[in-house]
Amino acid sequence: MKRFYSAILIGSFFILSVFVPNLFAKDLCTITVNGVIGPPVAGFIKESIEKCSAKGGEALLILLDTPGGLDTSMRDIIKNIMDASVPVIVYVYPSGARAASAGAIILLSSHIAAMAPGTNVGAAHPVTIGKEKVEKEVVKKAVQDAEAYARSIAMKKGRNVEWAAKAVRESSSITAKDALEKRVIDVMADNVDELLAKIDGKTVEVRGARVTLKTKSATRVEIEMPMKYRFLSYLTDPNVAYILMMIGIYGILFEIYSPGAIFPGVIGGISIILALYAFQAIPISFAGLALIFLGVIFFVLEVKIISHGLLGIAGVISIVIGSIMLIDLPSSVLSISWKAILAVAAVSAIFIFGVLSYAVRAQLSKVKTGTEGLIGETGFARTAVFGKGKVSLHGEIWQARSDERIEEGEEVVVTGVEKLVVIVRKKEGKI
Numbered sequence: 001m002k003r004f005y006s007a008i009l010i011g012s013f014f015i016l017s018v019f020v021p022n023l024f025a026k027d028l029c030t031i032t033v034n035g036v037i038g039p040p041v042a043g044f045i046k047e048s049i050e051k052c053s054a055k056g057g058e059a060l061l062i063l064l065d066t067p068g069g070l071d072t073s074m075r076d077i078i079k080n081i082m083d084a085s086v087p088v089i090v091y092v093y094p095s096g097a098r099a100a101s102a103g104a105i106i107l108l109s110s111h112i113a114a115m116a117p118g119t120n121v122g123a124a125h126p127v128t129i130g131k132e133k134v135e136k137e138v139v140k141k142a143v144q145d146a147e148a149y150a151r152s153i154a155m156k157k158g159r160n161v162e163w164a165a166k167a168v169r170e171s172s173s174i175t176a177k178d179a180l181e182k183r184v185i186d187v188m189a190d191n192v193d194e195l196l197a198k199i200d201g202k203t204v205e206v207r208g209a210r211v212t213l214k215t216k217s218a219t220r221v222e223i224e225m226p227m228k229y230r231f232l233s234y235l236t237d238p239n240v241a242y243i244l245m246m247i248g249i250y251g252i253l254f255e256i257y258s259p260g261a262i263f264p265g266v267i268g269g270i271s272i273i274l275a276l277y278a279f280q281a282i283p284i285s286f287a288g289l290a291l292i293f294l295g296v297i298f299f300v301l302e303v304k305i306i307s308h309g310l311l312g313i314a315g316v317i318s319i320v321i322g323s324i325m326l327i328d329l330p331s332s333v334l335s336i337s338w339k340a341i342l343a344v345a346a347v348s349a350i351f352i353f354g355v356l357s358y359a360v361r362a363q364l365s366k367v368k369t370g371t372e373g374l375i376g377e378t379g380f381a382r383t384a385v386f387g388k389g390k391v392s393l394h395g396e397i398w399q400a401r402s403d404e405r406i407e408e409g410e411e412v413v414v415t416g417v418e419k420l421v422v423i424v425r426k427k428e429g430k431i
Helices: 003-025 037-054 071-083 101-107 136-156 161-169 176-181 191-199 227-235 236-258 265-279 284-303 310-326 336-363
Strands: 027-034 059-065 088-092 099-100 114-115 120-122 173-175 203-206 209-212 219-222 378-381 388-393 396-401 408-418 421-430
Touching: 003 336, 037 071, 059 099, 059 101, 071 101, 071 136, 088 099, 088 101, 088 191, 088 396, 099 101, 099 176, 101 114, 101 120, 114 161, 114 176, 114 191, 114 236, 120 176, 136 161, 161 219, 173 176, 227 265, 236 265, 236 284, 236 336, 284 310, 284 336, 310 336, 336 408, 388 421
Parallel strands: 027 059, 027 219, 059 088, 088 114, 099 120, 396 421
Antiparallel strands: 120 173, 203 209, 378 388, 378 408, 388 396, 408 421
16 A cells, blocks of 8 residues: 555656646747847847746847948847847857857847857947048047947856957957957857757846746747838838838939829828938938939929930949949848839939930920921912911811912911911912
């Protein structure tokens, strides 16, 4: 009997040890950040931290792969991570991913920093945007500010302060293995399961309190990026914003030349507003923007002034140069691709030399309607015309006047129109 009760006790203990931890296990919230760090990504991370905290999650796991982004958005993200009521784990994943520029500082700010083999981190030197001349002293101050910020983050999280400064000052970039050896990160793991197993039981500081992670038994819950953030992320892509701006300009321009078309004006107005929103998040060069608008002015003048295409060519060149200057970062994720610039240049050339050329021809062509359309037309005299008479034009009988004598049946040419009387002259030959 004792053996029977002992077996029941052991079995009960085994069942409790297996199922009870899972029964009370918290959710591990997971999000994926793949792309440029901007306002939409910052908003998504903030919202995810709040959701995870509201449901009492164990931690928020951010799977990160980014080439960098805006300094303002990076700082917003870091402030939200620092103020989070749940631990935030940043994991540079999968193999081949990177945490460059702004992503490197975000990784340093996390409660647990992790990387997968074959990933890299670093190159956090601030970059000045635009063609305008920037004083060396201004650049120096920006670098010093970014370096001090990186140092303070690394110091607070107990990570390699000197490397953090070097990443900003010298654009240093290292592999996952080197990052682990240099105490830039806490863990290197091949996949998420291995990561959660390795950090299980680790203690981190969250809002001044010590929290022990229980990630091994946690239930993973994926938080999808809401549609609004996906749309805004797509919208703030420099290439998309640039194309939207050009669509807006051409839509409004077409509406001006074709009043009442409505559709081009509506599309143009919406596109301009969306482009302005995007440019709030993307630092641009106003010199480049001015050149683009100058190119549009050249297009307008091409219609008004007969320049034999010179103003149109100048407009295309101005738009191309302005587009290159608009975001002058050839190696940056915030630069405009050459494909987009060449596509806009081609469309601009087609627009001015194709569509708008019809307006030029219409202005230069002879009037073919109304009384003015009769000038230059030929007919024949229905009666003798000397002073007054009648002529036939297009099968119609018109009162006519001439300073020379025209016999009945002679061919005539209209030289003018006064009210309903045509002025004619004699043309050699008879009909």
